[in-house]
Each structure stands twice: as structure tokens, then as C-alpha cells.
Amino acid sequence: xxxxxxxxxxxxxxxxxxxxxxxxxxxxxxxxxxxxxxxxxxxxxxxxxxxxxxxxxxxxxxxxxxxxxxxxxxxxxxxxxxxxxxxxxxxxxxxxxxxxxxxxxxxxxxxxxxxxxxxxxxxxxxxxxxxxxxxxxxxxxxxxxxxxxxxxxxxxxxxxxxxxxxxxxxxxxxxxxxxxxxxxxxxxxxxxxxxxxxxxxxxxxxxxxxxxxxxxxxxxxxxxxxxxxxxxxxxxxxxxxxxxxxxxxxxxxxxxxxxxxxxxxxxxxxxxxxxxxx
Amino acid sequence: xxxxxxxxxxxxxxxxxxxxxxxxxxxxxxxxxxxxxxxxxxxxxxxxxxxxxxxxxxxxxxxxxxxxxxxxxxxxxxxxxxxxxxxxxxxxxxxxxxxxxxxxxxxxxxxxxxxxxxxxxxxxxxxxxxxxxxxxxxxxxxxxxxxxxxxxxxxxxxxxxxxxxxxxxxxxxxxxxxxxxxxxxxxxxxxxxxxxxxxxxxxxxxxxxxxxxxxxxxxxxxxxxxxxxxxxxxxxxxxxxxxxxxxxxxxxxxxxxxxxxxxxxxxxxxxxxxxxxxxxxxxxxxxxxxxxxxxxxxxxxxxxxxxxxxxxxxxxxxxxxxxxxxxxxxxxxxxxxxxxxxxxxxxxxxxxxxxxxxxxxxxxxxxxxxxxxxxxxxxxxxxxxxxxxxxxxxxxxxxxxxxxxxxxxxxxxxxxxxxxxxxxxxxxxxx
Numbered sequence: 127x128x129x130x131x132x133x134x135x136x137x138x139x140x141x142x143x144x145x146x147x148x149x150x151x152x153x154x155x156x157x158x159x160x161x162x163x164x165x166x167x168x169x170x171x172x173x174x175x176x177x178x179x180x181x182x183x184x185x186x187x188x189x190x191x192x193x194x195x196x197x198x199x200x201x202x203x204x205x206x207x208x209x210x211x212x213x214x215x216x217x218x219x220x221x222x223x224x225x226x227x228x229x230x231x232x233x234x235x236x237x238x239x240x241x242x243x244x245x246x247x248x249x250x251x252x253x254x255x256x257x258x259x260x261x262x263x264x265x266x267x268x269x270x271x272x273x274x275x276x277x278x279x280x281x282x283x284x285x286x287x288x289x290x291x292x293x294x295x296x297x298x299x300x301x302x303x304x305x306x307x308x309x310x311x312x313x314x315x316x317x318x319x320x321x322x323x324x325x326x327x328x329x330x331x332x333x334x335x336x337x338x339x340x341x342x343x344x345x346x347x348x349x350x351x352x353x354x355x356x357x358x359x360x361x362x363x364x365x366x367x368x369x370x371x372x373x374x375x376x377x378x379x380x381x382x383x384x385x386x387x388x389x390x391x392x393x394x395x396x397x398x399x400x401x402x403x404x
Numbered sequence: 405x406x407x408x409x410x411x412x413x414x415x416x417x418x419x420x421x422x423x424x425x426x427x428x429x430x431x432x433x434x435x436x437x438x439x440x441x442x443x444x445x446x447x448x449x450x451x452x453x454x455x456x457x458x459x460x461x462x463x464x465x466x467x468x469x470x471x472x473x474x475x476x477x478x479x480x481x482x483x484x485x486x487x488x489x490x491x492x493x494x495x496x497x498x499x500x501x502x503x504x505x506x507x508x509x510x511x512x513x514x515x516x517x518x519x520x521x522x523x524x525x526x527x528x529x530x531x532x533x534x535x536x537x538x539x540x541x542x543x544x545x546x547x548x549x550x551x552x553x554x555x556x557x558x559x560x561x562x563x564x565x566x567x568x569x570x571x572x573x574x575x576x577x578x579x580x581x582x583x584x585x586x587x588x589x590x591x592x593x594x595x596x597x598x599x600x601x602x603x604x605x606x607x608x609x610x611x612x613x614x615x616x617x618x619x620x621x622x623x624x625x626x627x628x629x630x631x632x633x634x635x636x637x638x639x640x641x642x643x644x645x646x647x648x649x650x651x652x653x654x655x656x657x658x659x660x661x662x663x664x665x666x667x668x669x670x671x672x673x674x675x676x677x678x679x680x681x682x683x684x685x686x687x688x689x690x691x692x693x694x695x696x697x698x699x700x701x702x703x704x705x706x707x708x709x710x711x712x713x714x715x716x717x718x719x720x721x722x723x724x725x726x727x728x729x730x731x732x733x734x735x736x737x738x739x740x741x742x743x744x745x746x747x748x749x750x751x752x753x754x755x756x757x758x759x760x761x762x763x764x765x766x767x768x769x770x771x772x773x774x775x776x777x778x779x780x781x782x783x784x785x786x787x788x789x790x791x792x793x794x795x796x797x798x799x800x801x802x803x804x805x806x807x808x809x810x811x812x813x814x815x816x817x818x819x820x821x822x823x824x825x826x827x828x829x830x831x832x833x834x835x
Contacts, residue, residue: 156572158570286590290587290590290591290712291706291712293714293715293717293718293721293722295721295722295725299590300576300586300590302590304589304590304591304592304593305590305591305592305689306591306592306593306688306689307593310593365687369686369687370687371687371689371709371710372687372689372710373709373710
């Protein structure tokens with residue numbers, strides 16, 4: 127099993143890179159070869175990724191979210207699954223290059239950090255076997271994945287918005303779904319992320335209460351998570367109250383994405399005390 | 405008169421094309437050699453009455469008149485077609501450069517290029533494929549299409565369909581009306597849900613409204629100063645709702661797409677109007693297209709959040725971009741045409757081998773029946789049906805490969821002669 131996991135760790139970013147290149151040919155050059163191969167290649171890679179995560183569960187007998195590399199890989203997988211669903215639903219195949227590139231980025235980070243940080247097993251703590259904790263972590267990772275998806279659509283929305291505003295008609299024009307569809311997807315992803323992160327915060331607070339030593343609320347991980355939650359919540363509120371348009375929401379989504387990256391990387395690795403496992 | 409200088413091998417496609425189009429002739433000449441349906445029927449019937457013409461097909465559109473012939477006698481067919489179809493109606497076409505003549509493979513290639521929109525005034529325009537199909541139906545109805553032209557037209561329509569499906573030769577709008585449709589489709593989920601406000605009801609408004617309605621716009625509101633002109637607009641587009649010109653700002657708040665084309669010297673929609681309209685509407689984008697010269701919408705209106713203001717210049721930029729994309733697709737379209745031409749040539753070559761293949765099969769069948777008749781009495785009756793099936797299958801399988809090779813290499817006369825000699829196909833006696 128360990129051999130399979132070692133090989134898959136190397137293979138996954140490479141496979142996602144190839145798939146991203148394939149989708150790139152589809153987006154930039156409308157290559158017939160890419161038309162035929164991009165979707166099956168992505169689905170195959172996602173299946174490999176699924177097998178890898180199942181292998182991690184079997185190997186360590188716990189949720190594959192005990193370390194930052196594992197968490198990044200789960201986020202990458204969740205984004206890939208969301209995109210496979212979006213594509214299957216038939217709304218936006220041309221956004222594949224951008225979403226798969228993000229998946230590649232997260233999986234590459236996972237592999238690099240995995241090689242740098244651990245050469246042994248993930249920490250085996252009792253909490254990782256607690257179903258309530260598993261729910262907390264799953265909700266948090268799903269929320270982050272949804273925010274990553276919203277950031278991808280926010281980026282595309284802004285590109286198209288600028289093109290249409292300036293009458294530039296660059297590469298993005300004519301290849302992306304309509305502006306309204308991109309906005310709906312971005313907002314939909316923010317709602318999913320916000321609801322699941324709310325669940326993660328609530329379950330985290332409830333679970334922390336049960337611990338013998340309640341962690342400090344000033345822990346950077348908690349502060350950053352609450353900041354992310356507040357930022358996206360404020361963006362949704364501003365849409366309702368102040369009639370924020372797509373552009374402002376897209377900017378908020380990209381800002382939130384930056385904070386998430388910082389939280390997942392720097393805070394988890396260097397700043398947090400009790401939350402170092404994720 | 406231009407003509408292909410390339411000489412073709414004797415076995416090349418027996419085709420002759422005489423035609424004129426927008427590149428060779430002005431409109432006044434083209435309209436004289438333009439054929440309505442009944443006229444085209446008559447012309448084809450008269451042509452077929454000539455001994456020199458075996459098959460004929462006439463394509464007549466506003467931009468071209470082309471006559472395709474499968475001649476029995478090329479010179480005679482050429483002269484007859486020239487006189488009857490072209491010079492009788494427009495003697496000026498005799499002047500050099502007014503007509504083009506293509507022969508053999510070049511004629512076939514030209515028809516495929518026409519059907520693919522490569523020869524059209526607007527590169528890749530879609531209507532021509534339908535016109536080729538209509539002309540084909542007409543030729544078939546009067547019996548002017550024989551096997552060669554029928555197969556050529558099948559290849560041409562296939563080329564036309566493939567170039568549009570497999571390349572971007574018809575992609576993107578290349579007229580103002582469709583450019584607005586394209587812009588709207590890049591902004592809104594669907595044109596069906598868009599409310600369109602036309603400010604101005606002149607000729608430009610008419611030409612823009614047509615593609616918008618054709619592509620699904622349902623709600624149409626018109627604000628025009630002159631009620632008379634607004635009524636004319638309503639007459640042409642009965643689904644349009646007329647509103648007073650003064651209400652244009654209120655209507656802009658309800659609309660998704662505003663097209664402004666008035667003769668006003670000053671902006672009829674200002675930044676203030678648009679900003680107020682945006683405040684009064686839910687957070688939905690607004691596409692404003694200003695087709696007026698001088699401009700009818702204050703340029704600063706484009707700075708309002710979620711407002712996309714486009715002028716005649718930006719639409720022209722879009723059209724030029726789309727035209728360039730279409731031009732870039734020409735080599736891929738030409739590849740498809742070459743493939744279809746290759747298939748057509750192969751079919752034509754195979755046509756020459758068919759009589760020989762038929763004789764070969766007939767001879768084999770006679771041998772089979774002869775041998776079977778001798779053999780069957782020696783076998784039990786219940787095996788006869790199996791033996792019949794077995795021998796048929798054997799003959800079919802033995803002849804399959806030689807038949808295919810004969811069809812593929814039907815232009816190689818020595819090969820046909822060899823087969824004829826090897827199997828005594830000129831001799832009715834079975835050895």
C-alpha cells in the first residue's frame with residue numbers, strides 16, 4: 127500500500143499538469159485532440175486521486191486530513207470533483223483549464239510539502255478517530271474547496287468583465303460562459319463554502335468545549351478561520367443590503383482566496399499552536 | 405474569360421463549370437443572369453435537350469450564377485451553356501474577366517468551396533449551403549442530375565456541413581445586428597430572458613431588431629420621437645411595445661439591452677440617466693449599444709458599475725476580430741475539401757471498374773452454380789442448403805479483395821486489362 131501511495135503522490139501532480147495542459151489546448155487553440163481527450167483524462171486522474179485518498183484512509187486508519195499535505199490534497203480532490211460535476215452538468219467545459227490548474231497547484235503543494243515535512247506517518251491522535259472531529263474537518267475542507275472554486279470563477283468573471291467593459295475582446299471573450307453564468311457559479315460556490323464553513327466553525331466550537339483544555343480563541347488558526355468566515359459572510363450580506371454587483375463580490379472572493387492560502391500554508395505550518403495538524 | 409491552365413489526365417472528372425460572381429461582375433450584370441426557380445427549370449430542360457450535355461446543375465444566388473455540366477462533348481457543351489445561360493441574358497459577360505471556367509477536379513473543388521462558404525462575399529456565411537441544396541433539389545426534380553453530379557453535390561454538401569461543424573469558419577458575428585446578439589449572449593444567460601429597449605425606430609433599428617428577435621429576444625420596447633415612425637416599426641415587428649420617448653430613462657431601468665440609434669445631435673441618454681436606471685434595477689448587468697453618429701449616449705455612462713457601453717467602433721472591432729478568426733480557419737476548411745474531393749475521385753474511379761467487377765462476379769457465380777449442380781447429387785439432400793451457403797460465402801470472400809483493389813485502382817487501365825485477360829472476361833465461355 128505504501129508503495130502505491132508513494133507512486134501516486136508523485137504521479138498525481140504530473141497527471142493534473144498534463145490534464146491542465148490538455149484543457150489549455152482546448153481553451154486557447156480548440157484542438158480536436160484536446161476535445162477528445164481532456165474529459166476522459168481528467169476523470170481518470172480524479173479516479174486515481176480517489177484511490178489515493180482511500181489508500182491513505184486504509185493505510186493510516188483515519189481521515190486523510192491530519193497533515194497540511196493531506197488537507198491540501200483533499201481540497202484539490204474536492205475542487206476536481208466539483209469541476210467534473212460542473213462539466214458533466216454541461217455548463218462550462220471551457221473553464222476546465224483554470225480549475226484544473228488550481229487543482230494541480232494544490233496537489234503540487236501537497237506533494238512538495240509532503241516530501242519536505244514528513245517522511246513518516248501522520249500523527250496518530252485519538253481525536254482523528256472521533257466522528258465529530260471528522261465532521262468538523264470534512265466541513266472545513268469542503269468549505270475551503272468551495273471558496274477555491276468561487277475564486278476561479280471570480281478570476282474568470284473579472285477577466286471577462288474587463289474585456290466587455292473596455293471592448294477589448296481578448297482570448298477570454300467568446301470562450302467563457304456568459305458573465306451572468308460565471309457570477310451565478312461564483313455566488314453559488316460562496317454560499318456552499320459559507321454554509322459548510324459555518325458548520326465547521328460551529329462543530330469546532332462545540333467539540334473544543336468538550337476538550338479538557340479548551341484552546342485559546344486567540345490562536346491564529348481560529349482567528350484566520352473566523353476572518354475568512356466573516357469576509358465571505360460580509361460579501362454575501364453586502365450583496366443583499368448594499369446591492370454589491372458581481373465585480374465587488376469577485377474581488378472579495380479573490381481576497382478570501384488569498385487569506386485561505388495564507389491560513390492553509392503559513393498559519394498551519396508556522397503560527398498555530400494546537401491546530402498544527404490542519 | 406479565365407480558365408484553368410492545368411491539363412488533366414484523361415480519366416479525370418468529366419466536369420465543366422461556367423460562372424460569374426460578385427468578384428467578376430457588378431450587380432447589374434449579376435441580376436440579369438440570376439434565375440428564379442421556374443427560369444432555372446426551363447434553362448436546365450433546354451440544356452439537357454442538347455446532345456452535348458449529359459448532366460447539368462444551376463446554382464443561382466444574389467452573388468453568383470454557376471452552371472455545372474457533365475459534358476458528352478466538352479466544346480459543344482461549353483458553347484451551348486455559354487450562349488443559353490449567360491450571353492443570351494447579358495452579352496457584356498463576354499468581356500474578359502467577367503466569367504470563369506473551371507474543368508475536372510477544379511470544378512468539383514470550386515463547388516465544395518462554394519458550399520463551404522469559402523467563395524462567399526462574407527466568408528463562411530451559412531445561407532449558401534441551403535441554396536446549394538435547393539438548387540440540387542431543383543436539378544433532380546427536372547431530371548438534370550445524373551449519377552456524377554448527384555454524387556458531386558453529396559460531396560459538396562458534406563464538405564459544407566463538415567467545415568461548419570469541424571472548423572470555426574462560420575463562428576462569430578460579422579454584421580452589426582448579430583454582433584449585438586453575440587455581445588448580449590456573452591453577458592446574459594439567455595437572450596430569451598432579456599428585455600430589449602430600442603431608442604429610435606429608424607432603418608438601423610429595423611436591421612438590428614431582426615436578428616435580436618430571430619435569436620430569441622421576446623420583450624421588445626420602442627421609444628421614438630416620431631409616432632409615425634414608431635407605428636411603422638410596430639407594423640414590421642408587431643410584438644414591439646411602443647412607449648413615449650420621454651419614458652426612455654424609466655424603460656432603461658427595466659431593460660437588459662438598450663440599443664440607441666437616433667439622429668439626435670446630443671446624447672439622449674446621459675451618465676446620470678444610466679446611473680439612475682441602475683439604482684432602480686436589481687443587480688443585473690445592462691448592455692447599452694450606441695449606434696448613433698454623433699454619439700447618442702454620453703461616453704461617461706460606460707463608467708457606471710455593471711454597465712457595458714458599446715459603440716459602432718467597438719462592434720466593428722468585434723466584427724473584424726471574428727472575420728480574422730474565420731480567415732484563420734480557411735486552411736482547415738481547405739483540408740476538409742481536399743478530403744471530400746479525394747473521396748469523390750475515388751468514387752468516380754470505382755465507377756469505371758464497376759462493369760468489370762460485375763462481369764467477374766457473374767462469371768464466378770456461373771462457375772459456382774455449374775460445379776454445384778455437378779456435385780449436389782453426390783451429397784445427401786439435407787446438406788444441400790449448407791453447401792449452397794458455403795459456396796456462396798466462398799465466392800464472395802474470394803472476390804472481395806480483388807473487387808476492392810479494382811475499385812481503388814480503376815484509373816489504372818493496365819490493371820483492368822490484366823484482370824480481363826486473366827479471367828477471360830471478354831469471352832462468354834467458361835473455361
